[in-house]
Amino acid sequence: MSSDHVDVLIIGAGLSGIGAAHRLSTECPDKSYAILEARDAIGGTWDLFRYPGIRSDSDMYTLSYPFKPWTNAKAIADGEDIRTYIRDAAREFGSGERIRFGHRVTSAAWSSEDARWTVRSEVGSETRVMTSSFLYLCSGYYDYDEGHTPDFPGVEDFGGQVVHPQFWPEDLEYDGKRVVVIGSGATAVTLIPSMADRTEHITMLQRSPTYITSLPQGDKLASLLRKVLPAGAAHRATRLKNATVAIGFYEFCRRFPSLAKRILLTRAGRSVPGDFDPKHLTPRYDPWDQRLCIVPDGDLFRTLRHGRASIVTDTIDTFTADGIRTSSGEHLDADIVVTATGLKVVSFGKIALEVDGRAIDPHDVYVYKGLMFSGLPNLAWCVGYTNASWTLRADLTAQYVTRYLNHLDEHGYAFGMPDPAGASGEPAPIIDLSSGYVQRVAGELPQQGSSSPWTIRQNWFLDAWDTRRTDLDEAMVWTRAEDVPASGAAAEHVA
Structure with a gap:
């Protein structure tokens, strides 16, 4: 010692x-x-x-x-x-x-x-x-x-692979596989568009929706400022602008929750297919009672529009040998289940x-x-x-x-x-x-x-x-x- x-x-x-x-x-x-x-x-x-x-x-x-x-x-x-x-x-x-x-x-x-x-x-x-x-x-x-993983009924009967994002296997093969991601937070909305191009189909199974909004992956003002200002000054100016926007919108959400909710849901609704059920994007709580999920350049919405992914809002009845049966009786076929159920x-x-x-x-x-x-x-x-x-x-x-x-x-x-x-x-x-x-x-x-x-x-x-x-x-x-x-x-x- x-x-x-x-x-x-x-x-x-x-x-x-x-x-x-x-x-x-x-x-x-x-x-x-x-x-x-x-x-x-x-x-x-x-x-x-x-x-x-x-x-x-x-x-x-x-x-x-x-x-x-x-x-x-x-x-x-x-x-x-x-x-x-x-x-x-x-x-x-x-x-x-x-x-x-x-x-x-x-x-x-x-x-x-x-x-x-x-x-x-x-x-x-x-x-x-x-x-x-x-x-x-x-x-x-x-x-x-360790992450948070609920005790799912029947999970021992599932014939596929169950993965928690916190401990992602380096050798996980999901090309051409059917994948179900359980969860609706930041991890889930990141995984869906990132995996969708390689899977047969990927489904986000959520107990309740989260507020999701799109932001540009690049910052045009930052790019402009870097051309005309020293790096430090450009960084400080962009930092101040982005902090103002983020905190300002948070305060707006807390003071005017009904209006903020309408704005967020309207933006999300315009980004998904016309026949998309709005219940999948409508949380039960007010904006910023929980963290707001950001999707860069609307990648999640784009994946939904192209039909490479889907969202199911339901609870789990039980795992089966080849997927998950929801409480409403729907069966979600799966080779891999990702438990994005929280930290x-x-x-x-x-x-x-x-x-x-x-x-x-x-x-x-x-x-x-x-x-x-x-x-x-x-x-x-x-x-x-x-x-x-x-x-x-x-x-x-x-x-x-x-x-x-x-x-x-x-x-x-x-x-x-x-x-x-x-x-x-x-x-x-x-x-x-x-x-x-x-x-x-x-x-x-x-x-x-x-x-x-x-x-x-x-x-x-x-x-x-x-x-x-x-x-x-x-x-x-x-x-x-x-x-x-x-x-x-x-x-x-x-x-």
Whole structure:
């Protein structure tokens, strides 16, 4: 068992972790850091998922870093392009040299007496130990080890192959096969047009529809700006424009749900065959109660128009030897069934947290300013937006962390924590969506309150303003460096 110490320990070498490392290098250059990555490659989600057509569901000008311009012509990019972008960033900024691959973090224990986290990782059959003054979780909130697959009746009788997109077999042959994709979210609407040209027929079997809208795969304004402006300026202008459109439309949907619903359904209805049953595109909920699905250049609608794919809205009665029988009695012939039934959401990267010998139940803590948590010292968890690109919030989180670290040094603090009492009033889930993958774990996730600083706002503009001007002492409990090490370290409460 080995041990070493860094000022900041980043967990995860995906989009968030590589961006956080760059911010640390530039804004806290005297801080030492390391990145622990469970897998053997950079890229996180974008390296894990390899199903056909995997792509961003946000535009790349907002999903990319503000400090590394996106120069690819695709605004809605393929997984391989995103993976390459993240790896290029790690190499360009030198953060790749700080990554320790194959380190699956299992636990982290905070000691106030030592003002540090002790982090244990599994590396093969060995346990490695590191300590850090600050723990920065950039592993997202999806379980990389398992996806969500319901217990389908009769699945053991199915003679074909059942595949979950999170674990796509490299050698899966689907040429000329009959394929059924169960699900209606971003993964399903990506798979259908990507596989349709090679299958005999592909069917999307959905229990309920999702709002689907088309966006251009390229960005004409971005192409024009790159011709007349330096790359950085063109990138910033396009990023601002796209963030404005995305957040503006979200706010429009929340304020005027009936009108937004009519607009979305009208656009979708004009894109499908004339005899297409509108029930397949009409959700039971209002826009942005769940994530909106984006299809680049209307590829899903085009596939439906050409008859290469179909949508069935029904529930599953049972699997059969050669397909699926729905509750209405229809039989869907299938050689392959893809269970695009969702991901499993977890808290804190499934890391068992402990503070001064007390085990932490994630559901007992409240989020603070979107990244820290009540009673958890010197810890941040990067959680992106649900209504806009993940990186918009991830980069704000990284900027806040660097300000926080500099604040510690400027005031002689060893560590701080958001008020352990947390928020008052009626709590709400940290992820504000009605989607099944969120509701299944609502009782396990951290909570948010009803007012600042104990909330997560889905508004990049307000958060960007606050990140630069926020009161770092608000609702914080600080411990001075002169009081460490000492048992029962004295804390100063700053209201």
